[in-house]
Amino acid sequence: MDAPMIGIHGLHKYFGESHVLRGIDLSVAQSEVVVVIGASGSGKSTLLRCVNRLEDFQEGRVEVNGRRVRDDERRINALRSHVGMVFQHFNLFPHMTVLGNVTEGPTQVRGLGRDEARDIARRYLDKVGMGDFENAYPATLSGGQKQRVAIARALAMEPDVMLFDEPTSALDPELVGGVLAVMRGLAEDGMTMLVVTHEMGFASEVADTVAFMDQGVILESGPPATIFNDPQQARTREFLGQVLTPGGCT
């Protein structure tokens, strides 16, 4: 098999004294969807943020499509332009319209002309079902709409991989479905995705691989059927018992 799109080897990360990632090895192949699950504080968001170096790390190696994630400012900017990121709290630019948000990366980073950037932006806004809102400001949108615009903003960079950091955790329950549907569509189109989520339904249906994280390590990973139906680790069984039992979800 070819080199993975995302390769993480022996990753260690400290926040001051606290050792939050303790030797992570994970790889995501081209067009693979890897979903990372685990309790709050297990380090899954930190792991994701190390992939585009929004978080610094102390030991180990991270590669995206053959490019090593390093300190160097200019290279990190180039690398990030190939790695789409979707945040829990959307982080849309409030002073720009929906179209402005989505054309910002193409014009400012990819150096495209305005018309070309708009064509690309409209294509991805249509893809996420937000084509009718291009002149709206983010403050006028619902959470689900904001998140779909944020996904379009990341896609307009035409990235090699997409990172999703709990993309539905800040949404009202009735808005989660629309965002998950967009993500499912992306997966079907063959986008390489690394997703941190608490949506176990999405993980079991869309993921190729589910990785369970606990206290800074990946305790076990495998196809969703194995992880959800036949987990090997007691800690995984305990976690799944909590989140899958009706009413037990926190």
Add this chain to the structure above:
Amino acid sequence: MYYDASALIKYFPYFLPAAWMTIKISVLGILLGLGLGLTAAFARISRRTVLNAPARAYVYVIRGTPLLLQLLFIYYGMRSVAGLDAVPSAVLALGVHNGAYIGEVFRGAIQSIAPGQMEAARSLGMSHCRAMFRIILPQALKRAVPPLGNQFIIALKDSSLASAITINELLLKAQQLASSNFMMMEMLTVAAFFYLFYTGVFTWLFARVEARLAVSART
């Protein structure tokens, strides 16, 4: 007490050159203060000590001493060192003074923007600098408008202290006229009228700027 209202109109024209002087040193001082303030704000949020330490010292010294002292210090200092006149000294002093406060206004506004904004911009591949100018500053400037309006009005009124270094502005004019016509209350009233007129114009201008910037904040 006798108060001659007709003197208000009679002496009004005598104040016009002083009114011009007041607005001139105020506006020039504010413009200089904006430049210094923006520079100080960027220096203070920088992680590099060579930048943030001098900015800290600047803000500490200027906020920690009276404007009147700064005016006298710069006036006498610049006169002996550079042969600078009273008017440029007044502009320099007002600029340096307001720059420290405006710097803190900008710094607060920049730091009040959620860290997620910078992260989102950086995750698109923007450099720190580009993200600052495209994403952070436009939002920060909007938040800085109300405190800036405040500071501009303070600067306008503080320009009256320049009377202490022989600047022929509104307050000094009022005192000079009163010393010859003995109508202190009337002369102060005329000066007050001009200050109120200017602050009224500033208030109106800032309200317009705020209204224009509010477009994207509609909810």
